[in-house]
Amino acid sequence: MAEHVVKINKNEVTELKRIAEITFYETFKDVYSQENFQKFFDEAYNEDLLLSELDNSNSFHYFYKIDNDIVGYLKLNINGAQTEPKGNEYLEIQRIYFHKAYQGGGRGHTFIKLALDKAREHHKSKIWLGVWEYNDKALAFYKRHGFVVTGEHDFVNGDVVDTDLIMERNI
Secondary structure, eight states: OOEEEEEOOGGGHHHHHHHHHHHHHHHHTTTSOHHHHHHHHHHHSOHHHHHHHHHOTTEEEEEEEETTEEEEEEEEEEGGGSSSOOOTTEEEEEEEEEOGGGOOTTHHHHHHHHHHHHHHHTTOOEEEEEEETTOHHHHHHHHHTTOEEEEEEEEEETTEEEEEEEEEEEO
């Protein structure tokens, strides 16, 4: 079983959309209604938007593959592509998701290491991300990797507005 990380190409937008929707749904299926999921998917994961994100030189997208199966993905942003105006010293981890069956085993650590490497490559001194305030598993994961809570912001999913905690760490 070969595990590896690969950069996502624009011709893989359909696969990106699929993994984004499936993993978001798996993560939050007990929280949101089907209507809110659909609204969120239509707004955040439509192929035109995903293509424009893949085309943005300040965003970086990766698949985590086991053999040829896509089991997770990562989206990083710098400079003006960040979802909050944190400044040029920051790299944002906007999305880090795995199929439930593939969480654990060091795969998330691999993505954190990649984010740190990408931040260094672009001369960033800090990394930040937003994580749902009630996602205890993710909060514990990020804390183990040196992130601390520094604030919060709203996360809109359909008709629901949740609170994401802002977490940061130095490089």
